[in-house]
Amino acid sequence: MDTMVEFRGINRYYPSTAVQANDHVSFSVKAGEVHAICGENGAGKSTLMNILFGLEKPDSGEILINDRPVAFKSPSDAIANGIGMVHQHFKTVNSFTVTENILLGIEKNRYGFLNHKEEIAFVKELQKKYGLPINPSAVAGSLPVGLLQRLEILKMLAREISILILDEPTAVLTPQEVKPFLETLRQLTKRGVTIFFISHKLQEVLEVADRITVMKKGKVVATRNAEETNAKDLAEMMVGREIVFRINKTAARPGEPVLEVQGLTVKNRLGVKALKDISFTLRAGEILGIAGVSGNGQDALVSGIAGLMPVSEGKIRLKGEDITGLDVRGRRLRGLAHVPEDRIHMGLNPAATIAENTMLGFQRKSEFRKGIMINTSACNAWAEKIIADYSVYGAAAGGPVAKLSGGNMQKIVLGREVSSNPVLLVVNQPTRGLDVGSIEFVHQMLLDHRDRGVAILLVSVELEEIIALSDRVEVLLGGSFQGELTGDEINEKNIGLLMTRGQYREP
Numbered sequence: 001m002d003t004m005v006e007f008r009g010i011n012r013y014y015p016s017t018a019v020q021a022n023d024h025v026s027f028s029v030k031a032g033e034v035h036a037i038c039g040e041n042g043a044g045k046s047t048l049m050n051i052l053f054g055l056e057k058p059d060s061g062e063i064l065i066n067d068r069p070v071a072f073k074s075p076s077d078a079i080a081n082g083i084g085m086v087h088q089h090f091k092t093v094n095s096f097t098v099t100e101n102i103l104l105g106i107e108k109n110r111y112g113f114l115n116h117k118e119e120i121a122f123v124k125e126l127q128k129k130y131g132l133p134i135n136p137s138a139v140a141g142s143l144p145v146g147l148l149q150r151l152e153i154l155k156m157l158a159r160e161i162s163i164l165i166l167d168e169p170t171a172v173l174t175p176q177e178v179k180p181f182l183e184t185l186r187q188l189t190k191r192g193v194t195i196f197f198i199s200h201k202l203q204e205v206l207e208v209a210d211r212i213t214v215m216k217k218g219k220v221v222a223t224r225n226a227e228e229t230n231a232k233d234l235a236e237m238m239v240g241r242e243i244v245f246r247i248n249k250t251a252a253r254p255g256e257p258v259l260e261v262q263g264l265t266v267k268n269r270l271g272v273k274a275l276k277d278i279s280f281t282l283r284a285g286e287i288l289g290i291a292g293v294s295g296n297g298q299d300a301l302v303s304g305i306a307g308l309m310p311v312s313e314g315k316i317r318l319k320g321e322d323i324t325g326l327d328v329r330g331r332r333l334r335g336l337a338h339v340p341e342d343r344i345h346m347g348l349n350p351a352a353t354i355a356e357n358t359m360l361g362f363q364r365k366s367e368f369r370k371g372i373m374i375n376t377s378a379c380n381a382w383a384e385k386i387i388a389d390y391s392v393y394g395a396a397a398g399g400p401v402a403k404l405s406g407g408n409m410q411k412i413v414l415g416r417e418v419s420s421n422p423v424l425l426v427v428n429q430p431t432r433g434l435d436v437g438s439i440e441f442v443h444q445m446l447l448d449h450r451d452r453g454v455a456i457l458l459v460s461v462e463l464e465e466i467i468a469l470s471d472r473v474e475v476l477l478g479g480s481f482q483g484e485l486t487g488d489e490i491n492e493k494n495i496g497l498l499m500t501r502g503q504y505r506e507p
């Protein structure tokens with residue numbers, strides 16, 4: 001295969017964070033291959049892709065495409081030269097339809113459509129060509145993430161790109177959506193598209209990629225053929241130490257009831273009951289895992305408990321006290337911590353510093369105050385502790401949170417919530433976007449908190465995570481629990497059956 005893209009000595013230093021995000025990066029990518037890039041949070045993967053896509057400029061170094069040096073001034077320049085990118089965080093216009101989004105900016109000049117009918121026909125043709133079906137008239141804002149992503153990819157393909165950059169495309173997909181998605185990528189390469197694939201999930205990397213380049217602290221560690229490596233090797237190259245992929249869990253010793261939920265019903269924005277008459281008790285020192293295909297009431301459950309969505313029926317008690325009528329702040333003050341699924345938008349203030357973000361919602365705590373003033377040194381010390389505990393690479397307490405890499409932003413939210421000394425910790429997809437070493441750390445830390453008596457409600461679409469951590473498992477399907485699993489019943493087969501069909505259970 002011919003070389004399609006070659007990076008030669010790419011350097012990029014960020015003065016504002018004092019990070020050498022790309023450090024003499026050199027490797028090449030062959031035409032028509034899926035080339036994965038792996039590395040810890042902050043290793044420089046997104047930076048390199050942003051440079052290729054014309055979003056960032058390197059300080060030095062060259063990129064060659066088909067042996068010709070290129071330097072794109074902007075994403076539109078990159079797109080005009082056949083390079084498309086789907087970002088970690090989508091840029092869809094929610095109020096537009098699928099067709100409008102796909103054709104945004106190219107509707108007239110490039111294809112000269114006469115009317116809406118032709119536009120729809122074009123989008124249908126595009127879908128057929130690449131095998132990516134989606135309703136052309138659907139409003140983007142109403143689509144689940146899996147379809148939004150398909151839309152983003154179609155948007156790029158409509159621009160006749162030959163190189164597609166996918167920055168953590170599977171992080172937003174459910175495990176059920178991942179397989180067909182990887183299949184789609186293989187199909188695209190058969191149509192001549194060269195794909196950059198960034199992911200922290202080593203199994204899927206090994207499954208879909210032809211070759212894998214590992215980065216660490218801005219540098220290339222190695223490029224390997226997928227057949228000649230495995231998850232353990234990759235993890236060790238990324239992290240620089242052995243990763244065991246399995247954690248030791250002792251039996252839980254449940255104490256007093258912490259969270260008592262009775263007949264909880266929550267309606268979504270459209271007034272439909274997303275959660276129907278749910279009841280359970282969660283005790284101190286245990287982890288209750290909530291499994292299920294996303295979109296089966298998880299958001300309503302978490303939002304109802306955290307106080308982000310109104311409860312239409314039922315009661316929520318925290319340590320015996322009825323908190324159903326309390327707002328978010330009232331619940332936080334009583335020891336409820338919450339790591340939301342959408343951390344970047346709901347968990348962080350992007351305009352603030354890391355230190356400000358690590359005390360968001362806790363500003364009134366006495367240890368952060370000196371009279372009516374903020375105790376800056378106490379706040380900075382607190383932030384530095386979270387940065388150290390969670391290995392938030394390239395972070396300083398006074399630095400802007402918005403400049404952190406995706407995974408490192410998530411660590412800030414996790415660190416803040418978990419370290420707030422909660423009685424109840426509600427975590428929604430806690431390890432999404434984290435590298436393998438960080439996942440291992442977070443899992444161990446959740447278990448440590450459990451053993452110190454924290455009650456943990458774990459919502460995750462990752463079966464492995466649910467199985468590794470939960471003492472009890474409830475499966476959500478259509479807004480209802482399908483039956484509780486405990487002890488040895490907690491396995492992939494039983495959860496899978498309840499997730500899809502309900503009721504049937506094997507010991």
Ligand SMILES: Nc1ncnc2c1ncn2[C@@H]1O[C@H](COP(=O)(O)OP(=O)(O)OP(=O)(O)O)[C@@H](O)[C@H]1O
Pocket residue numbers: 014015016017019020021039040041042043044045046047048393394395403404405406407408433
């Ligand atoms: N615009 C910026 N200004 C300052 N520093 C930045 C900027 N963008 C990235 N960085 C820093 O560069 C380093 C590399 O970030 P990058 O986003 O490339 O990492 P990544 O490998 O994509 O990580 P993740 O897996 O968490 O997405 C990080 O330390 C980050 O804080």
Ligand SMILES: [Mg+2]
Pocket residue numbers: 045046047088167405406407
């Ligand atoms: Mg990234």
